[in-house]
Amino acid sequence: MTYFTRASAFAPGGIGNVGPGLDVLGAAVAGAGDTVVAEWCDTPGITIRATGHPDLPTDARRHTSGVAARAVVRAATSLGVTAPAGGIALSVTKGLPLSGGQGGSAASAVAGAAATNALLGSPLDTPALLAACLEAEEMVAGRHLDNIAPSLLGGIVLVRSIDPIDVVSLPVPPALRVVMAHPNQRLRTADARAVLPRDIPRAVVIHQLAQVSAMVAALYTGNLPLLGRALDDRIAEPARARLLPGFLEAKAAALAAGALGGSISGAGPTAFALCDGASVAARVADAMRAAYAGAGLTAHVRVAEIDTAGTRVEHHTS
């Protein structure tokens, strides 16, 4: 077994709950992510040296990168991997906003797990890495993989099952562009989940079943107009829109500017729009920024491609 002295991993953020795909459909979005450097240290167990943000816990049992790293070490040990004496120190660089709805907790978990796995000589396969990250995500955001799986694998991912883990990578139409609009408002993930209905009327369920299936069909056929028609969430979006001043205006502005469709990214407050091509996306970005401004909110808005690479790992031997 080869041990490296240091390994780093960059994991992209993205969109969870893509439209009607509550907890089951996620996309990695290029341009922003979290980076974790893992290295051997004298302190036993997992230590977090820096979190990259003053609001984040440095207790490794409370930070998703630490929880995921601990789970990786545990799984590696059960596979017979023996690490050198001492422990592992993690340094986290947050490139994603906290509580932004851009999969920041998942990206930290994935980067922490991937860097730690690399440091140990990569004993864990993809399902085992996903399982380790799921433990971390469960602590802060609920037991779901729709941010974790695309952050690790890249692209747009359908989570068929978390027990056992069974995920499907979907094709990404090359012209697809994403507008991510992050208004300066806070929405705690716990509050966003608390407003989800406990029971859902059958007619709404049937609508949602049809839409999420049609999104999958649209991705396989590259049918972007169908993707837009199917991007219609009647479960989470109506419940959460009430908590997000400016969202409905931003969505309406995006559609009027030519977006295929849009919804809330993850648990919010970030809103996203899907667009056919970069030039439409640029107009949609301007329209969403202006709509939030009209509602008294400054929004950080960017145009991005789907990140098809997923997590990038680098090994260092000195």
Place this chain on the structure above:
Amino acid sequence: MTYFTRASAFAPGGIGNVGPGLDVLGAAVAGAGDTVVAEWCDTPGITIRATGHPDLPTDARRHTSGVAARAVVRAATSLGVTAPAGGIALSVTKGLPLSGGQGGSAASAVAGAAATNALLGSPLDTPALLAACLEAEEMVAGRHLDNIAPSLLGGIVLVRSIDPIDVVSLPVPPALRVVMAHPNQRLRTADARAVLPRDIPRAVVIHQLAQVSAMVAALYTGNLPLLGRALDDRIAEPARARLLPGFLEAKAAALAAGALGGSISGAGPTAFALCDGASVAARVADAMRAAYAGAGLTAHVRVAEIDTAGTRVEHHTS
């Protein structure tokens, strides 16, 4: 405009509510269907000359082929089509069981609509034909297109929306075989719909969203094991299984004999199993027949391919 003196249409039956795809996923199954012959007659309006079954209404306003034919004439008239004086007589030959859960009411509607449209010179396009059939299906089985659309178009069809009508034809893996097992028990469609839950817990909804999406992904990729794992309905099947003695035993026997998965076809009582190849399907058919026999029921069991042709129309000028 050319008028024919007679037109006939054969429309296949099939599976509605395919597994988790309640009201949204349907498949046409080869080998059994309904045939309608439409011809001009002296009696104004739509007349049904023969229904092919003593239990079926001969009142054209109560038989789905008549309702669909009336809707076709109305739509054609609104497009400026003027028919000869007199009316249209329909002769129906039922190849599908009544209240069998094999899409018999839909097939009669589709055959009636297609034959009438052909007699009129085919003024209606596919969406208009689907709308005419939907009117008929709504009268007897509820407002859904998951039997109608595959019966008309063939193959496996996803119904994204009925208002407006928006359907997606999905790829059919060539090795896919269907076992249709029709036990000698009656289950009224109205009773089968009455037991569906009005509200559905969110965790069940999320599961169902994931499964139906994964079925679509499996069809596009030809991944039959994934198709089987995703064929897991937790909404309609548990509610209806209680009304269908022998079903759970037949399903278990199908899985034990190598079926990819199985569920209730439409509103039942027919059970179906999906299989990878004809030889597995033959074993599964035997196993399902034996399981029903063990429950004291005689079952008519057949192995079939997906009917990819859909409705066949023939014109006759004499």
